[in-house]
Amino acid sequence: MIARLLHGVPRHALLLLALVLVVLVVVPALANDYLLTVLILILYFAYTGQAWNILMGFAGQLSLGHALYVGLGAYASAALYVHFGIGPWLGMPIAILISAACGFVIGFLAFRFGVGGVYFAILTIAFCEFTRIGFDHFTWIGGSAGLFLPVANYSQNDVWHLRGQPVMFYYVILALTAAAFVMCHALLRSRIGYYWQAIREDEPAARALGINTFRYKILAIMISSGMTAPAGVFYAFYYNNLFPEQTLFILRSIEIILGPIIGGVGTLFGPVIGAFLLTGLSEGLQEVLTNYGLDTPGAKRVFYGVCLLLVVMVLPNGIWPPIARLLRVQRRGPEG
Amino acid sequence: MADGRLRQAQISSVSGDVYLNVAVSGVLTGLVYGLMALGLSVIFGVVRVVNFAHGEMMIVAMYLAVVLFTQLGLDPLLMMLPIAAVLFGIGYVMQRVLINPFISRPEHSQFMLMIAVAIIIVNSLLMIFGPDAQSVQTSYAFDSFALGPLIVDATKLYAGLAAILVAAALFAFFRYAPLGKAIRACADNYTGALVVGLDVKKLYALSFGLGAACVGAAGSIIVLIVDVTPPLGPAYTLLAFIIVIVGGLGSMPGALLGGVLIGLTEALGGLFITPSAKSMLSYGVLVLVLLFRPQGIMGRKLT
Numbered sequence: 243m244i245a246r247l248l249h250g251v252p253r254h255a256l257l258l259l260a261l262v263l264v265v266l267v268v269v270p271a272l273a274n275d276y277l278l279t280v281l282i283l284i285l286y287f288a289y290t291g292q293a294w295n296i297l298m299g300f301a302g303q304l305s306l307g308h309a310l311y312v313g314l315g316a317y318a319s320a321a322l323y324v325h326f327g328i329g330p331w332l333g334m335p336i337a338i339l340i341s342a343a344c345g346f347v348i349g350f351l352a353f354r355f356g357v358g359g360v361y362f363a364i365l366t367i368a369f370c371e372f373t374r375i376g377f378d379h380f381t382w383i384g385g386s387a388g389l390f391l392p393v394a395n396y397s398q399n400d401v402w403h404l405r406g407q408p409v410m411f412y413y414v415i416l417a418l419t420a421a422a423f424v425m426c427h428a429l430l431r432s433r434i435g436y437y438w439q440a441i442r443e444d445e446p447a448a449r450a451l452g453i454n455t456f457r458y459k460i461l462a463i464m465i466s467s468g469m470t471a472p473a474g475v476f477y478a479f480y481y482n483n484l485f486p487e488q489t490l491f492i493l494r495s496i497e498i499i500l501g502p503i504i505g506g507v508g509t510l511f512g513p514v515i516g517a518f519l520l521t522g523l524s525e526g527l528q529e530v531l532t533n534y535g536l537d538t539p540g541a542k543r544v545f546y547g548v549c550l551l552l553v554v555m556v557l558p559n560g561i562w563p564p565i566a567r568l569l570r571v572q573r574r575g576p577e578g
Numbered sequence: 579m580a581d582g583r584l585r586q587a588q589i590s591s592v593s594g595d596v597y598l599n600v601a602v603s604g605v606l607t608g609l610v611y612g613l614m615a616l617g618l619s620v621i622f623g624v625v626r627v628v629n630f631a632h633g634e635m636m637i638v639a640m641y642l643a644v645v646l647f648t649q650l651g652l653d654p655l656l657m658m659l660p661i662a663a664v665l666f667g668i669g670y671v672m673q674r675v676l677i678n679p680f681i682s683r684p685e686h687s688q689f690m691l692m693i694a695v696a697i698i699i700v701n702s703l704l705m706i707f708g709p710d711a712q713s714v715q716t717s718y719a720f721d722s723f724a725l726g727p728l729i730v731d732a733t734k735l736y737a738g739l740a741a742i743l744v745a746a747a748l749f750a751f752f753r754y755a756p757l758g759k760a761i762r763a764c765a766d767n768y769t770g771a772l773v774v775g776l777d778v779k780k781l782y783a784l785s786f787g788l789g790a791a792c793v794g795a796a797g798s799i800i801v802l803i804v805d806v807t808p809p810l811g812p813a814y815t816l817l818a819f820i821i822v823i824v825g826g827l828g829s830m831p832g833a834l835l836g837g838v839l840i841g842l843t844e845a846l847g848g849l850f851i852t853p854s855a856k857s858m859l860s861y862g863v864l865v866l867v868l869l870f871r872p873q874g875i876m877g878r879k880l881t
Contacts, residue, residue, distance in 0.1 A: 298686065304685060304686050304689070306689075351865075351869055352868075355868075355869050355870075355872060356872065357868055357869070357872050359685060360628050360685060360827075361823070361827075361868060361872055363685070363689070364819050364823060364864075364868075365865065365868050367816065367819070368820070368861045368864045368865050368868070369861075369865070371816065371857070371861050372858060372861040372862065372865070375854075375855055375857060375858040375861070376858060378854060378855070379852070379854070379855055386854075492812060492816065493812070496693060499686075500690075500693075503686060503687075503690050504690075507686060538705050539704055539705070539708070539709065540700075540701035540702065540703075540704030540705040540808075541701070541705055542701075543697055543700075543701035543704075544697075544698055544701045544702055544705065546697065547694045547695070547696075547697035547698035547701065548694075548698060550690065550693070550694040550697065551676075551691065551694035551695065551698070554687060554690045554691050554694060555676075555679070555691070558683055558687055
């Protein structure tokens with residue numbers, strides 16, 4: 243199994259990967275609380291970006307509503323915790339099931355009726371917005387007044403209930419992100435992964451080759467949405483409060499997909515690099531603007547938008563492909 | 579008993595009028611929504627780029643109208659054409675400079691571009707005007723017309739009529755003007771248009787400009803009814819999407835019809851359920867249309 247995973251990966255690429263991992267494991271010992279929060283945010287976006295990338299980057303279906311799956315995961319686990327005292331690790335499988343089931347419904351409706359491209363993207367927005375407004379009026383989970391997890395000052399880290407200090411959350415999200423990375427790597431080189439790429443490149447041709455495109459697109463959205471749910475569980479227990487206007491807001495969906503698009507759609511490192519760059523950029527801008535006394539509301543986002551614009555215009559395939567060429571870590575094969 | 583029944587009859591007759599009034603004001607607001615969506619439809623129908631910064635362009639127009647009114651006392655309805663002209667210029671330049679290189683790129687790339695533009699617009703407006711709502715108080719803001727049991731707000735009536743006027747002008751342009759015909763040719767058959775020697779790039783820029791001009795007119799009209807804040811931008815983008823998809827992406831009458839339908843749904847939804855849940859119904863309508871008639875009510879069959 244491991245031999246199969248490593249097959250064809252250049253040795254110095256593995257070395258680099260190990261180095262990055264070691265740095266990420268050691269860094270909390272050196273970082274202050276602020277840097278740690280930023281790193282948590284980066285890894286969070288790397289994880290969600292990776293999950294989104296399965297649907298768009300691998301199978302070629304543009305989803306603009308991934309906040310829905312984060313929200314479902316967050317609300318499911320938080321509601322189970324608040325109402326029934328069920329801990330996050332037991333709640334997570336339930337959250338994944340709910341999220342994947344929702345992905346199945348959306349995928350089934352969309353792909354059965356031949357909804358694709360822009361229309362599919364807008365369908366996903368519609369479901370997310372529909373749920374947001376619905377949750378606003380769903381009082382069992384707090385409605386628009388919000389759902390809150392009990393908070394106390396924790397001297398000890400309780401990993402089982404995900405109650406504790408930022409360092410613990412850092413390692414949890416690092417483990418999730420690493421697992422997602424390995425899983426995507428495995429998926430990309432599996433039979434399913436090759437089917438997805440065939441569908442992404444040319445769906446009629448894939449169908450002509452005998453691939454059941456409907457089934458594999460459904461599989462893609464279910465894996466992608468199910469995989470997004472743990473990020474929601476993390477979100478709920480890290481932030482301790484959930485509001486439909488925030489958790490399910492369309493900008494949340496856009497934030498999720500900016501990383502992989504900037505980093506490189508369909509690549510394994512794209513979501514990770516993109517998350518680092520965008521979150522780093524956003525926080526760095528904040529720092530610079532505050533130092534120069536320019537932090538009027540909106541200023542940071544304007545610069546952020548300009549940077550985004552420049553990247554999309556100059557590097558249409560994202561930042562990772564040129565970096566990969568520079569580091570010479572590209573595998574011989576179409577998936578890169 | 580009899581007394582109770584009488585009161586009930588009174589209530590139901592009163593609420594019958596209420597429904598009618600709400601429906602009419604929903605239709606009038608919907609016409610303005612339709613004009614905004616018409617812009618999106620023109621852009622998509624010709625350039626084949628989905629303008630994710632559409633609502634943001636709308637609030638640019640709204641702020642222009644508010645500034646012209648508060649600083650110079652100019653009525654938004656009179657300023658409709660100048661503002662539309664300004665937005666035309668913005669749209670034309672945007673297509674020429676930003677969007678043209680993206681025409682042949684994949685959808686997610688175009689999407690990113692427009693999102694970046696949207697982020698820049700919304701937050702620039704936030705920097706300039708702050709987060710507070712700004713509104714226009716015209717002298718006729720509280721006037722209304724009574725037609726039997728029907729009471730129509732003057733602002734909404736003027737807004738609806740202005741929207742119809744602009745839409746009619748646009749229809750006429752596309753139907754009779756040679757330039758309009760050329761744009762339609764471009765939309766129907768790109769290669770064919772190139773073969774007969776049309777300057778497609780210029781026509782694309784023109785179409786984007788026209789779409790933006792629609793939004794400009796709609797924006798300056800809608801400040802009569804709605805207060806403007808920066809977060810309204812993304813909300814209008816979504817609204818415009820719902821409308822064009824319900825009406826049929828790329829169909830001009832469809833956009834107007836969709837606007838009226840969504841305006842009506844929102845108004846009645848606010849009355850029947852709660853105002854905060856009104857757009858849930860619109861999304862419900864959208865999902866139904868996407869599933870059972872993906873090309874929209876008046877759209878051509880998808881191929």
